Amino acid sequence: MDPGCHPGVCCNPSIQAPLVNWLQDGIAALGPDCHPGVWCAGVPKKGGRHPNPLGSIGYLGATPARSSLVTSSDGIGRPNPPPLVLAGASDSNNEAEDERSALWRLIWKLKVPPKLIHFTWRMCVNILAVKKSLYSKHCCPSPRCSFCAEEEEDIDHAIFYCEWARKWWEESGFGELINEAVGETWPDRVGWVLKHLEEDERGRFLTIAWAIWTVRNQSLFEESPPLPDFVFTGFTKMVADYRAYANSELYKSRLVSDVGGNSWTPPRAGTFKINTDAHLMGNGEVGLGAVARDMAGTIIWVGSKRVLAEWEVEVAEARAAIFGLEVALARGMANITLESDALNLVKAVKNPEIARTPFGLCVEDLRISLNLFSSSNVSHVKRGGNTVAHFIARMCETEGDEIVLGSDFPQAIMALADLDLI
Numbered sequence: 001m002d003p004g005c006h007p008g009v010c011c012n013p014s015i016q017a018p019l020v021n022w023l024q025d026g027i028a029a030l031g032p033d034c035h036p037g038v039w040c041a042g043v044p045k046k047g048g049r050h051p052n053p054l055g056s057i058g059y060l061g062a063t064p065a066r067s068s069l070v071t072s073s074d075g076i077g078r079p080n081p082p083p084l085v086l087a088g089a090s091d092s093n094n095e096a097e098d099e100r101s102a103l104w105r106l107i108w109k110l111k112v113p114p115k116l117i118h119f120t121w122r123m124c125v126n127i128l129a130v131k132k133s134l135y136s137k138h139c140c141p142s143p144r145c146s147f148c149a150e151e152e153e154d155i156d157h158a159i160f161y162c163e164w165a166r167k168w169w170e171e172s173g174f175g176e177l178i179n180e181a182v183g184e185t186w187p188d189r190v191g192w193v194l195k196h197l198e199e200d201e202r203g204r205f206l207t208i209a210w211a212i213w214t215v216r217n218q219s220l221f222e223e224s225p226p227l228p229d230f231v232f233t234g235f236t237k238m239v240a241d242y243r244a245y246a247n248s249e250l251y252k253s254r255l256v257s258d259v260g261g262n263s264w265t266p267p268r269a270g271t272f273k274i275n276t277d278a279h280l281m282g283n284g285e286v287g288l289g290a291v292a293r294d295m296a297g298t299i300i301w302v303g304s305k306r307v308l309a310e311w312e313v314e315v316a317e318a319r320a321a322i323f324g325l326e327v328a329l330a331r332g333m334a335n336i337t338l339e340s341d342a343l344n345l346v347k348a349v350k351n352p353e354i355a356r357t358p359f360g361l362c363v364e365d366l367r368i369s370l371n372l373f374s375s376s377n378v379s380h381v382k383r384g385g386n387t388v389a390h391f392i393a394r395m396c397e398t399e400g401d402e403i404v405l406g407s408d409f410p411q412a413i414m415a416l417a418d419l420d421l422i
Protein backbone atom coordinates (compact mmCIF):
# COMPACT_ATOMS: atom_id res chain seq x y z
CA MET A 1 0.00 0.00 0.00
CA ASP A 2 0.99 3.61 -0.43
CA PRO A 3 2.31 5.27 2.73
CA GLY A 4 -0.86 7.35 2.94
CA CYS A 5 -3.22 4.40 2.62
CA HIS A 6 -5.21 2.93 5.48
CA PRO A 7 -6.97 -0.41 5.28
CA GLY A 8 -10.68 0.16 4.96
CA VAL A 9 -10.37 3.76 3.90
CA CYS A 10 -10.87 4.59 0.27
CA CYS A 11 -7.76 6.32 -1.02
CA ASN A 12 -9.11 7.32 -4.41
CA PRO A 13 -8.62 11.11 -4.46
CA SER A 14 -11.75 11.61 -6.50
CA ILE A 15 -13.74 9.92 -3.73
CA GLN A 16 -11.94 11.55 -0.84
CA ALA A 17 -12.98 15.10 -1.56
CA PRO A 18 -16.73 14.59 -1.28
CA LEU A 19 -16.25 12.36 1.77
CA VAL A 20 -14.53 15.22 3.52
CA ASN A 21 -17.29 17.57 2.42
CA TRP A 22 -19.87 15.46 4.19
CA LEU A 23 -18.52 16.62 7.50
CA GLN A 24 -17.92 20.22 6.51
CA ASP A 25 -21.31 20.57 4.85
CA GLY A 26 -22.95 19.10 7.92
CA ILE A 27 -21.22 21.51 10.28
CA ALA A 28 -21.94 24.48 8.00
CA ALA A 29 -25.60 23.55 7.88
CA LEU A 30 -26.07 23.58 11.65
CA GLY A 31 -28.39 26.25 12.96
CA PRO A 32 -27.74 28.29 16.12
CA ASP A 33 -29.74 25.88 18.26
CA CYS A 34 -28.26 22.77 16.71
CA HIS A 35 -25.83 20.50 18.48
CA PRO A 36 -23.51 18.20 16.60
CA GLY A 37 -24.57 14.60 16.95
CA VAL A 38 -28.16 15.45 17.82
CA TRP A 39 -30.65 15.25 15.02
CA CYS A 40 -32.83 18.33 15.25
CA ALA A 41 -34.73 18.42 11.97
CA GLY A 42 -38.39 18.47 12.80
CA VAL A 43 -41.07 16.37 11.24
CA PRO A 44 -42.33 18.32 8.25
CA LYS A 45 -45.27 20.58 8.72
CA LYS A 46 -48.66 19.32 7.77
CA GLY A 47 -50.85 20.92 5.14
CA GLY A 48 -48.30 21.78 2.48
CA ARG A 49 -49.54 23.87 -0.38
CA HIS A 50 -48.96 21.26 -3.01
CA PRO A 51 -51.16 18.20 -3.25
CA ASN A 52 -49.51 14.90 -2.56
CA PRO A 53 -48.53 13.59 -6.00
CA LEU A 54 -48.71 10.03 -4.81
CA GLY A 55 -51.40 7.48 -4.22
CA SER A 56 -51.87 4.34 -2.17
CA ILE A 57 -48.69 2.43 -1.40
CA GLY A 58 -49.84 -0.51 0.60
CA TYR A 59 -47.63 -2.92 -1.31
CA LEU A 60 -44.46 -1.36 0.03
CA GLY A 61 -44.42 -3.80 2.89
CA ALA A 62 -44.89 -4.05 6.60
CA THR A 63 -42.79 -2.78 9.48
CA PRO A 64 -39.21 -3.70 8.63
CA ALA A 65 -37.27 -6.21 10.66
CA ARG A 66 -34.49 -4.62 12.65
CA SER A 67 -31.03 -5.96 12.94
CA SER A 68 -30.48 -8.17 15.94
CA LEU A 69 -26.83 -7.10 15.91
CA VAL A 70 -27.65 -3.69 17.33
CA THR A 71 -28.04 -3.50 21.08
CA SER A 72 -30.36 -1.16 22.91
CA SER A 73 -29.01 1.19 25.50
CA ASP A 74 -32.16 1.47 27.57
CA GLY A 75 -33.73 -1.91 27.04
CA ILE A 76 -36.86 -0.56 25.36
CA GLY A 77 -35.63 -0.46 21.82
CA ARG A 78 -33.94 2.91 21.66
CA PRO A 79 -30.50 2.47 20.18
CA ASN A 80 -27.20 3.74 21.43
CA PRO A 81 -26.42 7.01 19.65
CA PRO A 82 -23.30 7.10 17.50
CA PRO A 83 -20.31 8.96 18.89
CA LEU A 84 -20.29 12.72 18.50
CA VAL A 85 -18.20 13.91 15.59
CA LEU A 86 -16.64 17.35 15.91
CA ALA A 87 -14.63 19.13 13.26
CA GLY A 88 -11.03 19.56 14.30
CA ALA A 89 -10.98 16.64 16.71
CA SER A 90 -8.68 14.15 15.04
CA ASP A 91 -9.79 11.10 17.03
CA SER A 92 -13.39 11.91 16.28
CA ASN A 93 -12.55 12.47 12.64
CA ASN A 94 -10.93 9.05 12.54
CA GLU A 95 -14.05 7.59 14.09
CA ALA A 96 -16.15 9.35 11.48
CA GLU A 97 -13.91 7.94 8.73
CA ASP A 98 -14.26 4.48 10.24
CA GLU A 99 -18.03 4.89 10.42
CA ARG A 100 -18.18 5.88 6.78
CA SER A 101 -15.89 3.10 5.68
CA ALA A 102 -18.18 0.72 7.54
CA LEU A 103 -21.17 2.31 5.80
CA TRP A 104 -19.60 1.74 2.38
CA ARG A 105 -18.76 -1.87 3.17
CA LEU A 106 -22.34 -2.37 4.23
CA ILE A 107 -23.70 -0.78 1.05
CA TRP A 108 -21.35 -2.66 -1.29
CA LYS A 109 -22.37 -5.97 0.23
CA LEU A 110 -25.99 -5.45 -0.73
CA LYS A 111 -27.32 -7.59 -3.52
CA VAL A 112 -28.98 -4.73 -5.37
CA PRO A 113 -28.58 -3.40 -8.92
CA PRO A 114 -25.40 -1.35 -9.53
CA LYS A 115 -27.59 1.63 -10.45
CA LEU A 116 -29.04 1.65 -6.97
CA ILE A 117 -25.53 1.53 -5.50
CA HIS A 118 -24.62 4.45 -7.74
CA PHE A 119 -27.68 6.44 -6.64
CA THR A 120 -26.80 5.72 -3.00
CA TRP A 121 -23.29 6.98 -3.53
CA ARG A 122 -24.52 10.20 -5.18
CA MET A 123 -27.03 10.67 -2.38
CA CYS A 124 -24.46 10.16 0.36
CA VAL A 125 -21.83 12.46 -1.11
CA ASN A 126 -24.49 15.12 -1.50
CA ILE A 127 -24.32 15.61 -5.27
CA LEU A 128 -27.99 15.14 -6.11
CA ALA A 129 -29.31 18.32 -7.71
CA VAL A 130 -31.60 19.55 -4.94
CA LYS A 131 -32.84 23.12 -5.04
CA LYS A 132 -30.74 24.33 -2.14
CA SER A 133 -27.51 23.42 -3.91
CA LEU A 134 -28.80 24.67 -7.29
CA TYR A 135 -29.77 27.97 -5.64
CA SER A 136 -26.32 28.34 -4.10
CA LYS A 137 -24.90 27.99 -7.64
CA HIS A 138 -27.38 30.54 -9.00
CA CYS A 139 -29.08 27.85 -11.11
CA CYS A 140 -32.62 28.32 -9.75
CA PRO A 141 -34.50 31.30 -8.30
CA SER A 142 -35.40 29.80 -4.93
CA PRO A 143 -34.05 27.12 -2.59
CA ARG A 144 -37.57 26.26 -1.41
CA CYS A 145 -39.09 22.83 -1.91
CA SER A 146 -41.38 22.65 -4.93
CA PHE A 147 -43.86 20.40 -3.15
CA CYS A 148 -44.41 22.01 0.23
CA ALA A 149 -42.81 25.42 -0.49
CA GLU A 150 -42.20 25.77 3.23
CA GLU A 151 -38.64 24.59 3.69
CA GLU A 152 -35.40 24.70 1.78
CA GLU A 153 -34.95 21.57 -0.28
CA ASP A 154 -31.78 19.81 0.76
CA ILE A 155 -31.32 16.06 0.37
CA ASP A 156 -32.71 15.42 3.84
CA HIS A 157 -35.86 17.28 3.01
CA ALA A 158 -36.31 15.97 -0.54
CA ILE A 159 -35.96 12.31 0.33
CA PHE A 160 -36.88 11.98 4.00
CA TYR A 161 -38.78 14.86 5.44
CA CYS A 162 -40.93 16.57 2.85
CA GLU A 163 -44.55 15.82 3.57
CA TRP A 164 -45.19 13.82 0.43
CA ALA A 165 -42.03 11.74 0.82
CA ARG A 166 -42.91 11.23 4.45
CA LYS A 167 -46.08 9.42 3.50
CA TRP A 168 -44.14 6.81 1.57
CA TRP A 169 -41.79 6.23 4.44
CA GLU A 170 -44.69 5.86 6.87
CA GLU A 171 -46.53 3.39 4.64
CA SER A 172 -43.38 1.40 3.95
CA GLY A 173 -42.86 0.90 7.68
CA PHE A 174 -39.60 2.86 7.89
CA GLY A 175 -41.13 6.07 9.29
CA GLU A 176 -40.45 5.30 12.95
CA LEU A 177 -36.86 4.30 12.28
CA ILE A 178 -36.25 7.51 10.34
CA ASN A 179 -37.62 9.54 13.24
CA GLU A 180 -35.15 7.85 15.55
CA ALA A 181 -32.17 8.22 13.23
CA VAL A 182 -29.32 10.15 14.77
CA GLY A 183 -26.11 11.40 13.25
CA GLU A 184 -24.48 14.68 12.50
CA THR A 185 -24.77 14.50 8.73
CA TRP A 186 -27.06 12.94 6.21
CA PRO A 187 -24.81 9.92 5.43
CA ASP A 188 -24.34 9.34 9.17
CA ARG A 189 -28.08 9.04 9.55
CA VAL A 190 -28.38 6.78 6.50
CA GLY A 191 -25.65 4.62 8.03
CA TRP A 192 -27.49 4.58 11.33
CA VAL A 193 -30.71 3.42 9.67
CA LEU A 194 -28.96 0.74 7.59
CA LYS A 195 -27.16 -0.65 10.63
CA HIS A 196 -30.48 -1.03 12.40
CA LEU A 197 -32.04 -3.06 9.61
CA GLU A 198 -31.81 -6.68 8.66
CA GLU A 199 -29.96 -7.49 5.43
CA ASP A 200 -33.09 -7.82 3.27
CA GLU A 201 -34.57 -4.58 4.54
CA ARG A 202 -31.52 -2.49 3.68
CA GLY A 203 -32.07 -2.94 -0.03
CA ARG A 204 -35.76 -2.11 0.34
CA PHE A 205 -34.96 1.05 2.30
CA LEU A 206 -32.57 2.33 -0.38
CA THR A 207 -34.98 1.32 -3.13
CA ILE A 208 -37.67 3.54 -1.64
CA ALA A 209 -35.22 6.45 -1.37
CA TRP A 210 -34.33 5.91 -5.03
CA ALA A 211 -37.98 5.74 -6.06
CA ILE A 212 -38.81 8.91 -4.10
CA TRP A 213 -36.00 10.75 -5.85
CA THR A 214 -37.13 9.46 -9.26
CA VAL A 215 -40.78 10.39 -8.68
CA ARG A 216 -39.69 13.82 -7.43
CA ASN A 217 -37.74 14.41 -10.66
CA GLN A 218 -40.50 13.12 -12.89
CA SER A 219 -43.09 15.25 -11.11
CA LEU A 220 -40.95 18.35 -11.56
CA PHE A 221 -39.56 17.89 -15.03
CA GLU A 222 -41.87 15.70 -17.09
CA GLU A 223 -45.04 16.97 -18.68
CA SER A 224 -46.94 13.77 -18.04
CA PRO A 225 -45.04 11.83 -15.40
CA PRO A 226 -45.99 8.19 -14.85
CA LEU A 227 -48.09 7.34 -11.83
CA PRO A 228 -45.90 7.16 -8.72
CA ASP A 229 -47.38 3.76 -7.86
CA PHE A 230 -45.95 2.36 -11.06
CA VAL A 231 -42.52 3.74 -10.27
CA PHE A 232 -42.50 2.31 -6.75
CA THR A 233 -43.82 -1.06 -7.92
CA GLY A 234 -41.33 -1.18 -10.80
CA PHE A 235 -38.34 -0.31 -8.64
CA THR A 236 -39.31 -2.75 -5.94
CA LYS A 237 -39.74 -5.54 -8.48
CA MET A 238 -36.48 -4.73 -10.25
CA VAL A 239 -34.52 -4.93 -7.01
CA ALA A 240 -36.28 -8.15 -6.00
CA ASP A 241 -35.51 -9.68 -9.42
CA TYR A 242 -31.88 -8.65 -9.15
CA ARG A 243 -31.61 -10.18 -5.70
CA ALA A 244 -33.04 -13.45 -7.01
CA TYR A 245 -30.57 -13.35 -9.88
CA ALA A 246 -27.61 -12.59 -7.59
CA ASN A 247 -28.52 -15.61 -5.48
CA SER A 248 -28.96 -17.90 -8.46
CA GLU A 249 -26.71 -20.54 -9.92
CA LEU A 250 -26.84 -18.59 -13.19
CA TYR A 251 -25.03 -15.69 -11.55
CA LYS A 252 -22.44 -17.99 -9.96
CA SER A 253 -21.81 -19.76 -13.26
CA ARG A 254 -21.30 -16.39 -14.93
CA LEU A 255 -18.56 -15.67 -12.43
CA VAL A 256 -16.85 -18.94 -13.28
CA SER A 257 -17.07 -18.27 -17.02
CA ASP A 258 -15.33 -14.91 -16.80
CA VAL A 259 -12.10 -16.27 -18.30
CA GLY A 260 -11.21 -14.13 -21.29
CA GLY A 261 -9.46 -14.93 -24.55
CA ASN A 262 -5.79 -14.75 -25.44
CA SER A 263 -5.99 -11.68 -27.63
CA TRP A 264 -7.00 -8.07 -27.21
CA THR A 265 -10.41 -7.16 -28.58
CA PRO A 266 -11.66 -3.60 -29.14
CA PRO A 267 -14.40 -2.08 -27.01
CA ARG A 268 -17.86 -1.20 -28.24
CA ALA A 269 -18.33 2.00 -30.24
CA GLY A 270 -18.39 5.07 -28.02
CA THR A 271 -16.56 3.34 -25.19
CA PHE A 272 -12.92 2.91 -24.23
CA LYS A 273 -11.07 -0.12 -22.99
CA ILE A 274 -8.57 0.35 -20.20
CA ASN A 275 -6.04 -2.46 -19.85
CA THR A 276 -3.99 -2.54 -16.68
CA ASP A 277 -1.13 -4.59 -15.32
CA ALA A 278 1.25 -4.65 -12.37
CA HIS A 279 4.92 -5.66 -12.22
CA LEU A 280 6.59 -6.67 -8.97
CA MET A 281 10.23 -5.67 -9.32
CA GLY A 282 11.53 -7.94 -6.57
CA ASN A 283 13.18 -5.08 -4.67
CA GLY A 284 10.07 -3.89 -2.86
CA GLU A 285 9.02 -1.70 -5.76
CA VAL A 286 5.96 -2.18 -7.93
CA GLY A 287 5.27 -0.88 -11.43
CA LEU A 288 1.70 -0.04 -12.40
CA GLY A 289 0.64 0.32 -16.02
CA ALA A 290 -2.55 1.36 -17.77
CA VAL A 291 -3.50 2.07 -21.37
CA ALA A 292 -6.77 3.35 -22.83
CA ARG A 293 -7.77 2.49 -26.38
CA ASP A 294 -10.82 3.10 -28.51
CA MET A 295 -12.82 0.81 -30.80
CA ALA A 296 -10.21 1.19 -33.56
CA GLY A 297 -7.45 0.13 -31.21
CA THR A 298 -5.97 3.63 -31.19
CA ILE A 299 -4.12 4.49 -28.01
CA ILE A 300 -5.72 7.46 -26.24
CA TRP A 301 -3.38 7.65 -23.28
CA VAL A 302 -0.90 5.55 -21.34
CA GLY A 303 -0.09 5.84 -17.63
CA SER A 304 2.78 4.33 -15.69
CA LYS A 305 3.76 4.61 -12.07
CA ARG A 306 6.44 3.07 -9.86
CA VAL A 307 5.84 2.87 -6.13
CA LEU A 308 7.58 1.46 -3.07
CA ALA A 309 5.16 -1.12 -1.67
CA GLU A 310 5.19 -4.63 -0.19
CA TRP A 311 2.12 -5.81 -2.07
CA GLU A 312 0.97 -9.29 -2.88
CA VAL A 313 0.50 -9.85 -6.61
CA GLU A 314 -3.28 -9.60 -6.47
CA VAL A 315 -3.17 -6.35 -4.45
CA ALA A 316 -0.71 -4.89 -6.96
CA GLU A 317 -3.05 -5.85 -9.83
CA ALA A 318 -5.95 -4.16 -8.04
CA ARG A 319 -3.87 -1.01 -7.44
CA ALA A 320 -2.92 -0.95 -11.13
CA ALA A 321 -6.61 -1.11 -12.04
CA ILE A 322 -7.46 1.71 -9.62
CA PHE A 323 -4.62 3.77 -11.07
CA GLY A 324 -5.99 3.21 -14.58
CA LEU A 325 -9.46 4.32 -13.53
CA GLU A 326 -8.07 7.43 -11.84
CA VAL A 327 -6.37 8.48 -15.06
CA ALA A 328 -9.53 7.72 -17.06
CA LEU A 329 -11.62 9.85 -14.70
CA ALA A 330 -9.09 12.69 -14.81
CA ARG A 331 -9.27 12.56 -18.60
CA GLY A 332 -13.05 12.75 -18.58
CA MET A 333 -13.82 9.27 -19.88
CA ALA A 334 -17.40 8.25 -19.14
CA ASN A 335 -17.97 4.81 -20.66
CA ILE A 336 -15.26 2.26 -20.12
CA THR A 337 -14.37 -1.40 -19.92
CA LEU A 338 -11.64 -2.22 -17.44
CA GLU A 339 -9.57 -5.21 -18.49
CA SER A 340 -6.93 -7.10 -16.53
CA ASP A 341 -5.10 -10.39 -16.90
CA ALA A 342 -5.67 -11.04 -13.18
CA LEU A 343 -8.64 -13.41 -13.19
CA ASN A 344 -8.99 -13.33 -9.39
CA LEU A 345 -9.39 -9.59 -9.54
CA VAL A 346 -12.05 -9.71 -12.26
CA LYS A 347 -14.00 -12.36 -10.35
CA ALA A 348 -13.70 -10.49 -7.06
CA VAL A 349 -15.02 -7.25 -8.54
CA LYS A 350 -18.06 -9.07 -9.92
CA ASN A 351 -18.70 -11.03 -6.74
CA PRO A 352 -20.99 -9.20 -4.28
CA GLU A 353 -19.22 -10.79 -1.31
CA ILE A 354 -16.59 -8.69 0.43
CA ALA A 355 -13.42 -10.18 1.88
CA ARG A 356 -11.96 -8.32 4.85
CA THR A 357 -8.42 -8.56 3.55
CA PRO A 358 -6.10 -5.97 2.00
CA PHE A 359 -7.10 -7.36 -1.39
CA GLY A 360 -10.80 -7.24 -0.51
CA LEU A 361 -10.50 -3.60 0.52
CA CYS A 362 -8.73 -2.75 -2.75
CA VAL A 363 -11.57 -4.44 -4.60
CA GLU A 364 -14.00 -2.21 -2.71
CA ASP A 365 -12.03 0.86 -3.77
CA LEU A 366 -12.13 -0.42 -7.33
CA ARG A 367 -15.90 -0.90 -7.25
CA ILE A 368 -16.37 2.65 -5.96
CA SER A 369 -14.19 3.99 -8.77
CA LEU A 370 -16.08 1.95 -11.38
CA ASN A 371 -19.35 3.47 -10.25
CA LEU A 372 -18.07 6.95 -10.96
CA PHE A 373 -18.37 6.26 -14.69
CA SER A 374 -21.61 6.54 -16.62
CA SER A 375 -21.12 2.93 -17.65
CA SER A 376 -18.41 0.48 -16.74
CA ASN A 377 -17.58 -3.18 -17.28
CA VAL A 378 -14.82 -5.44 -16.10
CA SER A 379 -13.34 -8.15 -18.27
CA HIS A 380 -10.49 -10.62 -18.22
CA VAL A 381 -7.95 -11.22 -20.94
CA LYS A 382 -5.05 -13.65 -20.89
CA ARG A 383 -1.54 -12.22 -20.85
CA GLY A 384 -1.22 -12.48 -24.62
CA GLY A 385 -3.95 -9.83 -24.93
CA ASN A 386 -2.52 -7.55 -22.27
CA THR A 387 0.97 -6.97 -23.64
CA VAL A 388 0.71 -3.19 -23.98
CA ALA A 389 -0.21 -2.70 -20.32
CA HIS A 390 2.42 -5.31 -19.40
CA PHE A 391 5.08 -3.19 -21.11
CA ILE A 392 3.82 0.10 -19.69
CA ALA A 393 3.98 -1.26 -16.13
CA ARG A 394 7.77 -1.41 -16.66
CA MET A 395 8.14 2.07 -18.15
CA CYS A 396 9.04 4.10 -15.06
CA GLU A 397 12.65 3.58 -14.06
CA THR A 398 12.70 5.28 -10.67
CA GLU A 399 10.56 4.74 -7.59
CA GLY A 400 8.14 7.64 -7.17
CA ASP A 401 7.94 8.37 -10.90
CA GLU A 402 4.59 8.73 -12.61
CA ILE A 403 4.08 9.29 -16.34
CA VAL A 404 0.85 9.94 -18.19
CA LEU A 405 1.09 10.51 -21.93
CA GLY A 406 -1.71 11.59 -24.26
CA SER A 407 0.43 11.61 -27.40
CA ASP A 408 3.95 10.88 -28.66
CA PHE A 409 3.85 7.35 -27.37
CA PRO A 410 7.11 5.37 -27.36
CA GLN A 411 7.63 3.37 -30.55
CA ALA A 412 7.73 0.06 -28.67
CA ILE A 413 4.23 0.70 -27.30
CA MET A 414 2.89 1.59 -30.74
CA ALA A 415 4.40 -1.59 -32.16
CA LEU A 416 2.85 -3.77 -29.46
CA ALA A 417 -0.52 -2.10 -29.95
CA ASP A 418 -0.34 -2.74 -33.70
CA LEU A 419 0.36 -6.41 -33.07
CA ASP A 420 -2.94 -6.64 -31.16
CA LEU A 421 -4.81 -5.64 -34.31
CA ILE A 422 -3.28 -8.22 -36.65
Ligand SMILES: [Zn+2]
Residues within 6 Å of the ligand: 145, 146, 147, 148, 149, 150, 151, 157, 161, 162, 163
Ligand atom coordinates in the same frame (compact mmCIF):
# COMPACT_ATOMS: atom_id res chain seq x y z
ZN1 LIG B 1 -41.10 19.93 0.84
